[in-house]
Ligand SMILES: NC(=O)c1ccc[n+]([C@@H]2O[C@H](COP(=O)([O-])OP(=O)(O)OC[C@H]3O[C@@H](n4cnc5c(N)ncnc54)[C@H](O)[C@@H]3O)[C@@H](O)[C@H]2O)c1
């Protein structure tokens with residue numbers, strides 16, 4: 001393992017451009033449950049049944065209850081050692097660094113990263129279906145306040161997150177694809193690699209012969225595109241690697 005870590009640190013050190021993609025696994029040590037894997041979210045409902053526009057149309061209160069519940073968990077969470085290790089990478093690579101995240105939890109922003117592409121939106125933003133405004137909203141609502149109403153027009157609002165079956169913001173996806181196609185090291189962290197189109201980004205990097213590194217506690221859909229796979233907790237492994245990069 002030590003040898004592998006040295007090799008990876010060396011690859012990162014010699015990189016001109018680095019792109020990082022993170023998934024729910026990076027926030028697990030901050031106390032935010034992942035969707036898949038052992039301690040999946042909500043036992044009664046499956047996220048794929050709640051995180052859809054159809055579910056919202058059918059029962060907006062239930063969908064908002066689910067986001068309210070997740071807001072509560074996420075609001076209490078703090079970035080962990082892995083988020084801060086990624087901040088160090090941005091400090092080293094500056095404009096040659098891109099962070100793509102599938103997470104909606106803001107923990108990368110909270111850690112201090114600047115160049116972040118939030119592929120799936122942000123749980124602390126609310127979007128109005130009537131006036132189209134998107135605004136910051138980290139309210140934990142009482143049950144009888146759900147579903148909330150637009151603070152501008154009183155219209156129907158939803159969380160500003162991308163649901164299953166919905167398209168990603170084209171501009172953000174284009175930037176993510178470009179960053180994946182132009183890096184020489186691609187780091188893929190804590191994602192099951194099954195949610196598209198995010199899951200195709202490591203393949204884009206691999207196709208242009210970037211060195212793809214995966215860190216996950218188990219093999220994932222991304223492993224086949226990876227030049228090195230490290231099966232370890234990211235909050236333990238990434239700080240070690242970044243320390244070596246800085247030496
Ligand atoms: N924190 C969040 O914002 C959050 C939480 C849950 C789900 N989601 C959403 O769920 C979707 C699911 O995709 P996903 O791939 O991000 O998550 P996922 O739940 O499908 O997969 C999580 C992955 O993280 C790995 N993992 C768990 N703990 C780890 C650790 N300590 N170190 C390294 N790896 C670890 C698991 O093995 C798994 O492969 C995304 O669209 C995302 O928006 C977000």
Ligand SMILES: [Zn+2]
Pocket residue numbers: 128129130131132133150151152153154155
């Ligand atoms: Zn409105």
